[in-house]
Amino acid sequence: MNVASPTLSRIAVIGAGYAGMAAAVELTLAGHQVEVFEASRTLGGRARATQINSPDGAVKVDNGQHILIGAYCETLRLMNTVGSHPDHVLQRTPLRLEFPGEFRMVAPRLPAPLHTAFALLGARGLDWREKWAAIQLMRGLERDKFRIEPDISVSAWLENNQLPPRQRRLLWEPLCVAALNTPAEHASAQVLANVLRDSLAGARAASDMLLPRVDLTELFPEPAARFITGKGNTVRRGHRVTELRRQNNRWLIDGEHDFNQIILAVAPYHLASLMPALAAQVAHFHWEPIVTSYFSFPADVQLPQPMLGVADGLSQWLFDRSQITGQRGLIAAVISARGRHLALPTAELERRILEEIRHIVPRLPPPLSVQTITEKRATYACTPGLTRPPATTELSGLWLAGDYVAGDYPATLEGAVRSGVVAAALATAATGRSVL
Numbered sequence: 001m002n003v004a005s006p007t008l009s010r011i012a013v014i015g016a017g018y019a020g021m022a023a024a025v026e027l028t029l030a031g032h033q034v035e036v037f038e039a040s041r042t043l044g045g046r047a048r049a050t051q052i053n054s055p056d057g058a059v060k061v062d063n064g065q066h067i068l069i070g071a072y073c074e075t076l077r078l079m080n081t082v083g084s085h086p087d088h089v090l091q092r093t094p095l096r097l098e099f100p101g102e103f104r105m106v107a108p109r110l111p112a113p114l115h116t117a118f119a120l121l122g123a124r125g126l127d128w129r130e131k132w133a134a135i136q137l138m139r140g141l142e143r144d145k146f147r148i149e150p151d152i153s154v155s156a157w158l159e160n161n162q163l164p165p166r167q168r169r170l171l172w173e174p175l176c177v178a179a180l181n182t183p184a185e186h187a188s189a190q191v192l193a194n195v196l197r198d199s200l201a202g203a204r205a206a207s208d209m210l211l212p213r214v215d216l217t218e219l220f221p222e223p224a225a226r227f228i229t230g231k232g233n234t235v236r237r238g239h240r241v242t243e244l245r246r247q248n249n250r251w252l253i254d255g256e257h258d259f260n261q262i263i264l265a266v267a268p269y270h271l272a273s274l275m276p277a278l279a280a281q282v283a284h285f286h287w288e289p290i291v292t293s294y295f296s297f298p299a300d301v302q303l304p305q306p307m308l309g310v311a312d313g314l315s316q317w318l319f320d321r322s323q324i325t326g327q328r329g330l331i332a333a334v335i336s337a338r339g340r341h342l343a344l345p346t347a348e349l350e351r352r353i354l355e356e357i358r359h360i361v362p363r364l365p366p367p368l369s370v371q372t373i374t375e376k377r378a379t380y381a382c383t384p385g386l387t388r389p390p391a392t393t394e395l396s397g398l399w400l401a402g403d404y405v406a407g408d409y410p411a412t413l414e415g416a417v418r419s420g421v422v423a424a425a426l427a428t429a430a431t432g433r434s435v436l
Contacts, residue, residue, distance in 0.1 A: 009260035009431050012037060012253055014241050014274070017045020018413050019401040020265030021224040022078055022420030023427075024233070027263075029081070030428045034233040036225070037253065039240035043221035046267060046378060047413060052371040054296045054330075062216045064290040064375050065319050065332045067307070069095075070208035071198040072414040074421055079220055082227040089219055090210040091306070091324055095119065095200075099311040100304065100360050103170040107207055115204045123171075130167040137161055137172075138201060146197040148190045151384040154180075157189035174309055177316065180382040180410040181288045181336045188384045194408040211306060211324045220417075244274055244398075251397060261397040261430060263423045268404045269377060275398070281389035282380075282404065289342065290378035291335040293353050296369045299328040303361065313356040314341045314349065329368075331357060346372050379411035380404050391423045397430065399423040 009032050013024045016038035027034045042048050047066055051058045068075060068090065076086050086092075094115075095107035103125035107115045120134045140161065148157060154176045158168050173184045179195045180187045199207045212219050225235045244262065245252045251259045264274065269287075272279035293315070303320035310316060315333040322328040333353045335341050341349055350370045358364045380386075380403075388406040391399050401423035402416060409415035 011261045011427055012259040013263045013265055015045060015265035016043040016221060018047060018220060018416035019420040021221045022417040023263045023265060023401050023424040024228050025078055025082060025224050026421055026424035028228050028231050028233055034228060036235040037239045037241050038237050041238050042217055043225060044217040047216045049215035049217035052294050055368045060215050061294055063373055064292050064378060065334045066216060066413060068210035068413060069199050071202055071206040075414050075417045078417060082223040084220055084223040089214050091213055092208050092210050095207040095209055098305060099170060099309040102311045112204045116200045125170060126167055130164045133163055134167060141193055142201060146193045148193050151188055151190040153384055154184040154187045154189045154192055177336045181379040182382045183337050186381060186383055188382050191382050191410050213325055261427045263399045263401050263427060265401040286381040287377040288337045288379050288381050290375045293333045293350055293370060293372040295331045295367045297329040297367055298365055301329050310356050315353045315356050382410045391426055399426050
């Protein structure tokens with residue numbers, strides 16, 4: 001029995017974020033003719049490089065600080081494929097959650113599942129009752145095969161399991177917001193369970209934290225573009241698609257570019273303008289912001305660790321970019337999801353965050369500059385039972401990709417990449433295979 005190669009197609013990918021570039025790489029590997037259309041000159045979509053002003057001039061940062069974890073297998077696979085080697089561009093450390101003066105949990109380099117058990121047993125800031133409750137929670141998830149039925153909010157799930165308040169505040173609720181970008185009282189317990197299944201309950205390396213040493217555009221989208229164009233395909237930057245039309249079994253883009261198939265990898269709120277028939281599938285979505293304030297200090301200012309949590313603060317996580325990217329004196333403060341910070345003027349928000357940094361860094365000098373970036377619709381709100389559209393559509397040859405498309409993961413880089421891989425596989429399968 002011989003399996004013939006698929007009939008190759010001209011396939012367009014609209015959107016050069018992580019989902020779109022993942023799809024384009026997979027299609028390129030399959031030998032298709034691929035064109036990527038991106039409205040911006042900068043690749044990456046909602047996870048991209050941008051610039052801020054500093055006393056030394058323009059500095060390249062990200063529109064929102066992100067981290068990866070070792071469980072992001074598809075992202076790491078495709079990074080390797082396009083020559084963005086994870087060992088070079090990511091700083092890998094064992095899971096470490098630390099709120100100075102209150103809580104610290106570090107995963108030891110032990111085989112799974114011992115690394116998780118010993119991380120919880122050795123956590124500072126929790127008493128033995130709280131540690132045992134955390135272990136019991138993970139054991140209960142494993143017993144139930146990480147299924148929570150019916151899906152409820154993370155807060156309700158923690159309450160049902162009678163988790164101590166301090167443990168909820170210092171461990172599970174911060175993990176929820178970091179993973180789902182949705183407050184625990186609104187977030188899906190099932191989706192959080194999916195993340196815990198692949199990280200804390202996965203292989204030892206799956207829970208590792210991977211901090212990008214390069215900006216998010218250079219981490220994957222740019223190397224992907226070089227890979228795609230190096231194989232003879234095209235990435236069109238600064239080309240905003242305004243019209244999609246089906247004609248004679250082909251797809252027309254802006255009335256002139258024609259393709260057999262299209263992968264639509266834009267943010268969900270752009271579906272209405274490009275394909276109104278699909279808008280209803282995301283009309284019920286709500287959005288969560290991510291706020292990142294960049295503080296430029298003298299070059300010798302550092303945090304005790306590359307990444308620290310802020311307990312009960314406005315900011316949630318602090319990142320010392322001098323220890324990650326080599327940008328000396330630059331500290332990023334991140335606030336995920338909605339909260340009381342959104343009601344504050346930017347100057348007041350920055351002033352309060354600065355006071356929080358001062359609690360961690362004694363004798364902190366005044367910042368040389370501060371710049372805050374707010375992504376108002378950074379992700380969808382990952383709520384219980386949320387219906388997410390599938391990658392397939394009722395329109396022949398049109399597929400969806402993006403972190404909002406149905407899947408196990410929330411709106412993360414890995415969720416986006418996985419959706420792109422799925423869309424590319426569907427497009428390739430649609431070209432047809434003959435078995436002789």
